[in-house]
Amino acid sequence: MINWSTMFTFYKSNIVNTLSNVCGRQKLSLQYSAPRFPFVIAFIALTFEMANAVVKVLDLDVPESVEIGSTDEIVMVCNFVASKDEAAEMKWFYNGNIEQIYQWIPDSDKPPGAIGRFKERLDVTYSSPNPRAKYNSLKIKNVSYDLSGNYTCKISGIKSEDSQTKQLIVYSPPKSDLEIILFKNENLVICTVSGIYPMPKLDFYIVDGNDTRNIDEEIESDSDEDGFNVTARYRFDNTSLSNPTTFLCNLTIPGTDYNLYKELDYYIEDEGVIEDEDYTDWLTSNETSDEAQNITIEDSSGIANHPTVYASLLLLVTFLLLS
Template sequence: MDRLGVALLAVSLASFANAVVKVLDLDVPESVEIGSTDEIVMVCNFVASKDEAAEMKWFYNGNIEQIYQWIPDSDKPPGAIGRFKERLDVEHSSPDPRAKYNTLKIKDVSYDLSGNYTCKISGIKSEDSQTKQLVVYSPPKSDLEIILFKNENLVICTVSGIYPMPKLDFYIVDGNETRNIDEEIESDSDENGFNVTARYRFDNTTLSNPTTFLCNLTIPGTDYNLYKELDYYLEDESVIEDEDYTDWLISNETTGEEASIDLNQWHAQNVTMEDSSGIANHPTIFASLLFLSTFLLIS
């Protein structure tokens, strides 16, 4: 080994000797589907030199809100602190004395458990920490749908009852090209979660025939993904789609033109217009007034 290699090895050994406590691994699930489990387990694996009085602390969303504390070489039991105090199982343990209570076990899984969890190991000479994110999510209560309103040149992608707020991406497959489109996103929330709709108004003259609309849904921080596509043929009166529900919805909708005609007919039959003099401009009413005036004059 050359002198440079020896020097680097010496530096590495010195660094290890000084790092008397070290978090080796923080095992936190990236995501948990609501209802899939009754508890969440997180493990903080660490090493500490034998003569180091190490202390373990867990924090939620930063280093301010502490939720757990344990001193490995102490006879004191671990303690739960803060918002999760009643939901932490402090008796959950490992056979290894130095890692007996290095596990965080949280009961009653709910959305408020989503956040960043930090395990911090502190000694007299050094300290170390790692942070991982957890997302508690719920799949949508409804199917992901693409609906096309042909007479309005409007296509929407919609989903409801999902948590947390998802990300909707709209794409157009035009020939051999797939491109992202700038959609309008509308959202609201209720007791079932978020309801989200992405809308896109298209120009028929710019589309190839057929054109495929793609909608992709993801929940940030998870690997949850839904995908839907709809094929649009310009000359057809209906839209070809891979689910009967959307075919039915589009084939049974009232077009904008038909609605306009029906509304005009209703308006002509049921609405009485007034002129500037305030006299009703309706043939039947006008004739009645004329007859009454003539009768009074004769009398």
């Protein structure tokens, strides 16, 4: 079962090296305008390569990551070549070479078969329009987290075998926003997220001008039916920070290109100075009101509180009593 076009593309890079050895490392062109002799040698070299690699997995097309809810099915394709006289057999494995989930014999009239944990979710009727690779694909329905893992396509023949493995991650974005919260009194900053799957990676950074440095944070996590809840904590020392300082929290899901980040600017306040303009205006306004109130009190009660007035009144009362 030879797809000559595919095989020529695969072996094209190897032909030049083989011809170089045969023809004293002479550089030959593979353009169609070249003389026929190099193509004769190329055909011989191609046949030689086929004899040493009767079956070959050319490409394994497996999506690196799939967001839960974005699709109801996943298709994986294993492109391979095999010589016509080779009784090739295709097998798919999940997480290693022990748990087989699919089998197809290209030269047999038997339909492909699903095996193992995904038996009820594999669509064995799914086929490629190419008759030479009719059932070289996996179509898995009902996408869920348990599909995450390594998938191996293995092609076996009488003389040789070949395989390739790719990883698939089924993930869910967080159900809450990524947050950075600052607790000034405790010199503590936290980054938190919840309802995400699988376990994400949280990294804290301090941005100082053009300099960005990673900091050692404490990670706490737990899980529930919605996924993982993760919090990163960092206690800082004001004396080691510039003013202002930017805290940056970066979230990634390993094995995917999913990424979120959040920034928070932290201004270190000088002792006795309040930088909040609204609060300063409020404070100034209250100080003015207090001064006005004190003046009013002094004006209304100043005479009554004067010691000379008390002495005069006392003498007057004494004089009246003696009279």
